[in-house]
Amino acid sequence: DVKVTQSSRYLVKRTGEKVFLECVQDMDHENMFWYRQDPGLGLRLIYFSYDVKMKEKGDIPEGYSVSREKKERFSLILESASTNQTSMYLCASSLWDVYGYTFGSGTRLTVV
Amino acid sequence: GQQVMQIPQYQHVQEGEDFTTYCNSSTTLSNIQWYKQRPGGHPVFLIQLVKSGEVKKQKRLTFQFGEAKKNSSLHITATQTTDVGTYFCAGLWEYGNKLVFGAGTILRVKS
Structure with missing residues (x-):
């Protein structure tokens, strides 16, 4: 079975911190995605990548960036965490x- | 941007009753996928529909894709407590490069 592993299940960060969320998949998938999930809003796409070093903005990219240096790893970066980025973050491939x-x-991130 | 509308938002049923959730797009879809997310879990892929009018079954679950490829439904016969969770549809449009998820339908089953 394909496995997608997110590095942390729960994170608590302070406002203004730079936050890294890591995602690794083990089945050589080309495509990787970052979503955030909030009650009543479903899954919203932040960024996605179809190849190494390639990235495309999703529907809500503001305040986020991504990195894909290796095919199996896709990182989501919150440049300066804010309380409105408190959410569940889901990686997919x-x-x-x-x-x-x-x-x-998923990683449940709380920004305080 | 393109959207997939999913209804209802919530459904509470008595165990043994049937359940249906619907998805609609204003434009023709290339394919539609369905996912289930258990409480506290992550979405899990259930099925993909590609052909106009397609019907697929997985045990008590029946998935349909409309003739115009603009709508889809998931029907669960005789719900069980193991069916609780949120069911998402996700659509892909021709020349599109990413799935767009509906808001999901939360199913609660009373035993």
Whole structure:
């Protein structure tokens, strides 16, 4: 089975801190995605990547950046954390556009 | 941008009753996928529909893709407590490069 691993299950950070969320997949998938999930708003795409060193903005990229230096790893960076970035962050990967996504277990980030 | 509208937002059913959630797009979809997220868990891929009018079944779950490829439904027959969770549809448009998720339907089952 494809495994998508997110480095932390829970994180608490202070306002203004730079935050790194790490995601690693073990099945050589080309595509990787970062979503945030908030009650009543569903899954909103932050950034995605179809190849190493390639990135595209999703629907809500403001306040975030990403890095994909290796095919298996996709990092989400909060340049200066703010309280409105408190959320559940989900990483996903897929083989091609038309295949189902495999999600990681999520990181629940609280910014205080 | 393109959106997928999903209804209802919540559904509480008695165990043994049926459940249906619906997804609609204003434009033709290339394919639609369905995911289930258990409470405290992460979304898990259930199925993908590609063809107009397609119907697929997984045990008590029936998935349909509309003839115009603009709508889809997930129907659960005789719900069980193990069915609780949030069901998401996600659409992909022709020439699109990413899935767009609906807001999800939260299913609660009373035993």
